[in-house]
Amino acid sequence: MEHRVVFDFAIEFTNGGGIQGQDFRLDIAGETISDQELADYIIEDLRLLMVGKVHILNKAYIQEEHKRKPIDAVAKEKLIDLSHTIFDGLITYKGLPAPIICDFLSREDSKGKYEEGTEFQIGKIEMVSNTGTYIDCPFHRYAHGKDLSEVELDAFANLDAITINAVGTLEIGINYFKDKEIRNRAVIVRTDWSKHWNTNVYFENHPFLNREAAEYLRDCGVKLVGIDSHNIDDTRGNSRPVHTVLLGSEILIVEHMCNLDALPEAGYFFSAVPPKFKGVGTFPVRAFAALACK
Missing domain, CATH: 3.50.30.50 (Putative cyclase)
Known part of the structure; x- marks a missing residue:
């Protein structure tokens, strides 16, 4: 069964004004789509400029026949990570020391340096x-x-x-x-x-x-x-x-x-x-x- 998303939207422009839409229906490749993906799609499809905040409202999903090519990925490119994760104690090359990754300033130690509820961590790396x-x-x-x-x-x-x-x-x-x-x-x-x-x-x-x-x-x-x-x-x-x-x-x-x-x-x-x-x-x-x- 094919899926569609039904939603309202309100778009604000950085140079003033805005536009709204109600009960929009769009074809999607899967069963769900995020608000961010929807917002990006609308902006690109309508060729909008100077876009500020985008509100996606009353989003719901229905099973209905597609009307055009479904939204799959709005991004124009896919990024593939080709790197290993570096962690404390990792041996990359025998004979070379492993990295030491620790806190220079921990969140606990940062308490009292800033206003209540504000904490920071500063890391220290030796490698x-x-x-x-x-x-x-x-x-x-x-x-x-x-x-x-x-x-x-x-x-x-x-x-x-x-x-x-x-x-x-x-x-x-x-x-x-x-x-x-x-x-x-x-x-x-x-x-x-x-x-x-x-x-x-x-x-x-x-x-x-x-x-x-x-x-x-x-x-x-x-x-x-x-x-x-x-x-x-x-x-x-x-x-x-x-x-x-x-x-x-x-x-x-x-x-x-x-x-x-x-x-x-x-x-x-x-x-x-x-x-x-x-x-x-x-x-x-x-x-x-x-x-x-x-």
């Missing part, structure tokens, strides 16, 4: 920069390379991206990248190794790129390379050719990602933006993909 899902800049590998504060913002955000499926492969070579449209793109390598996150399995025999693949990506002029594995290099020895090749060409690296199985092969934008620190070459990011909604 190495290689924690959680993080991005590597040239300074991480090269003393004279660009640090986080020197890399332009457009190198971190809204990068046209492509997903490379390398699930089940230990050593990822150039064949995975040939015949692919990768120039000027963020190349996101899916291995599904993130399923072992926060376990001892995660650290051993993880998927990695080899030198030839790194050189191929460099020569093809990619913008960034990301992976959902413990390291983009083979950590069974002390050589790090992929970091050397990519960072030497100012190609950024993102490691320890997750949820790459939710990405399409192409047609999305990738972002992994760190704070603007001077003298730091790597730092945690909230990596995410933006997919256009149909």
Whole structure:
């Protein structure tokens, strides 16, 4: 059975005035819809500008045949979180200390500093920069390379991206990248190794790129390379050719990602933006993909 929503609305404009509507009926894809989704839909559908407060009133649901394409998602893009959660005691890399996350000012201690009923928490974090899902800049590998504060913002955000499926492969070579449209793109390598996150399995025999693949990506002029594995290099020895090749060409690296199985092969934008620190070459990011909604 198809569902519709029946409601009244009142819209106020920031430059004065307003409009109202009674007993509106709209098709919806599911059985319910939030007031915010309804408000956004009305504003977009009526092409309204200078909109202030929107009141959705007397909302009810009925089962009735649809009259046009139902409201499913008003947003023009869908965001997919590709980052692991950082928590107190998390081990990202064996041999590096876990983060310490605690209160600098607790809510209890803040009582009495402000008016009654007003409390705040100020957190304190102690950690190495290689924690959680993080991005590597040239300074991480090269003393004279660009640090986080020197890399332009457009190198971190809204990068046209492509997903490379390398699930089940230990050593990822150039064949995975040939015949692919990768120039000027963020190349996101899916291995599904993130399923072992926060376990001892995660650290051993993880998927990695080899030198030839790194050189191929460099020569093809990619913008960034990301992976959902413990390291983009083979950590069974002390050589790090992929970091050397990519960072030497100012190609950024993102490691320890997750949820790459939710990405399409192409047609999305990738972002992994760190704070603007001077003298730091790597730092945690909230990596995410933006997919256009149909």
